[in-house]
Amino acid sequence: MEDTEKGSTQHPDSVPEVGEDAVTSVGPSPPPPALTEEERQELQEELLKVEDEIQTLSQVLAVKEMHLADLKRKLGITPLSELRQNITKSWQEVTTSTAYKRTSETLSQASLKASAAFSTVGSAISRKLEDVR
Template sequence: MEDAEKGSQERLDSAPEVGEDAVTSVGPSPPPPPAITEEERQELQEELDKVEDEIQTLSQVLAAKEKQLADIKRKLGVTALNELKQNITKTWQEVTTSIAYRRTSETLSQASLKATAAFSNMGSAISRKLEDVR
């Protein structure tokens, strides 16, 4: 019984963590990084710091642009509801101008005309039969 509990505990311990690649966590351990000199490590650390700073700057620029966008939309009176209406209108226009929609519409129109004619003929036939029965 203890072996089964130990085996299940080992499987739980080997579950990938958030952000960890499941394939690499289950497979063999990756080889250790190649040995680097202190100078190379320092250069890599500086490059890492620089990239992190750039990411931070870009995030700040993006946030500022998103605020600017929201301000412009507010000044223009563009609301989420207006955007949704515009998107629905545009999508509906694209659907109604599509070849598939036009063909389907034409087919249903023809079927409707034929069904109307058939019902009319059937109604006339039933009326004649009822008159014959009298």
């Protein structure tokens, strides 16, 4: 525990990592700026308004998601068919990529060269076997 305390005192201005508790890693925050009662009331009202908007948007999103699921159900679109469609689309994107085309060409050339080499080795073995007879 001592090492972690030393680490935080050595770098008091360090920025907390994503997911790190800023309160424990950086230390006490500066006091909020002095606000008049009127400013505080306005900010409080704005906060309530934004929270209300977020709640409304969440409700609208939930309704839209239910509607989407209902439309998909009526059209017979299942999660499996969506997955199949996504895989097909992804495979088409892969096969049309430059990297895939280059790799495919290289493997094709390697296959031709390997076939030729095996054929040459096979012919050489056949000739040697004929010579032995």
